[in-house]
Amino acid sequence: MGDVDGVARCLEAAVGERFVRDELAALVSQAVAPWVAHDGLRLFGMNPITGAVSFGFLHDFSPDLVQAQLFDAYLGDDAFSPADITRQPKAVGLFDGNDLSIPGHQRVLSTLAAYGAGSEVRLLLRNSQGLWGLLALIRESGRGPFDQDDAGRLAQLSPPLIALLRGYATAGLSPSGAPLPAGVVIVGADHQVRSLTSEARAWMREISPERGLAPEWMPHVSMLEISLAARRHLVDPGAPRPVACSPTAFLGRRVAVHAQPLDEDGKGDVAVVLQDATGALLLPTFAAWHGLTARESLVLQHLYSGAAPKQIARSLKVSLHTVNTHVKAVFRKTGVSGRDALLAALDS
The missing domain is CATH 1.10.10.10 (Winged helix-like DNA-binding domain superfamily/Winged helix DNA-binding domain)
Structure with a gap:
């Protein structure tokens, strides 16, 4: 077993480094592994103002599993979901198969099993200044599940992980490309992109993983998450507002994404708007990122x-x-x- 101070030093040393695609998740996984053994990791950064997931990274964690978990979180049953993240009394959610009486626990385990995982532990990254992100670790089926000791050790890493996410979000990088007009994407009731304006097509080309910054899984998963968040917020105003703000380091420019269902019950089309996150639109998030x-x-x-x-x-x-x-x-x-x-x- 590793030493928590050594893990923290490794994470602190990476603050301000330049990462592309899923490199940040790989670094965190390598640093955390001696302290809490795991087979896969996802790390999501949130908009500290709205609580919406705004950027993220995976390491040995299936994007298909992420999508399945999003449906559980926003439309189904999940005991520790992003849709309820601001209401969580505890910072750590543990899914080890021992306490199936917790609402959503069985559903989480069933979804994990469908993708070869047996247990999961999630750490909500928050402090007195706001909500910064979520770290999730999984272990494959057949391995010993995470336990309370693992959860306690993981919780000790919250401060350096928050510092790492804040450093990533505030990296002083110059945005690439000329400003783009806002674009609109329509996501249908089947959760698939149904149509895009010409401006939205320009945005999708601009933030395409082919440009070498964003992870390959990002466009589809991000569009799914923001549209699901909009559906959930419509019927549950206490859930995080579907307003994300991605930093320059993630997509090469600061991008604001917000979504709105086009019907009264959130079961039909959702309009997703992409635009440059600058000026007054950026002010609250900019202030939070910088403490x-x-x-x-x-x-x-x-x-x-x-x-x-x-x-x-x-x-x-x-x-x-x-x-x-x-x-x-x-x-x-x-x-x-x-x-x-x-x-x-x-x-x-």
């Missing part, structure tokens, strides 16, 4: 609107000194040298 406080986020909004420090002070009813302190904190946390650089980071 801004609530007051610093307000100052960021005023800075983006063009307000001068004195105007911000009057609006917030605080001293100019306090505003300048917040402004310096915003610049420091977002890694910019001034207002012009901050605006460029938000609008590029």
Whole structure:
């Protein structure tokens, strides 16, 4: 068995590195394996504002299994699903076959078995600043299932994993390509893409895995997840809002994706909109990714609107000194040298 400090150091050393496709999942799997043995791993980053899955990576984890689990999570029965992630009282979900009385436990195990897996443990990555992602490990059928000791060890890795996801999301990379107009994809009742506008086709070419950044499984799985999330949110407003925001490192540009069912019960078509995540659309997620406080986020909004420090002070009813302190904190946390650089980071 490995040492938790050694695993943490390995993960911390990778913060800020450049990863393409599923390389990040491979690194995390290699680091975690001596601490919690497993046969497959998935790591999903979430929009800390909405809770929607926004980017993700797999290592020895079948994309078909992911899709089956998405149907369980959003339309079926899953005891620890993304649709209920903000309501989870515990950070770790354990599916080891021992307690079938938990609602959804049997369904999770049945889905795992259909793809050759026998048990799964999931770690919700959250802290006082927000919801950052989900790490899931599986073991093949026939191997000893995960137990409470495994769950406890995995939970110790939450801080360095959150740091790794935040570092990935805030990597100072320049977006590639010219801005694109918003595009619309229609996902039918059968969960298949039914039609695309010409603008959406341009988007699909832009974010295609053939460009070498996104994992090959990403387009279909991501479209399925956001449309399922929209269906669930319509009938369950307490579920995460279907608004994802992918960082530049994932697709070569920051992409906002949001979805809306086109009927009253969420069983028909869903419209999925893809657009550049810039400016005011990006502000809340940008602030969360960079760990801004609530007051610093307000100052960021005023800075983006063009307000001068004195105007911000009057609006917030605080001293100019306090505003300048917040402004310096915003610049420091977002890694910019001034207002012009901050605006460029938000609008590029």
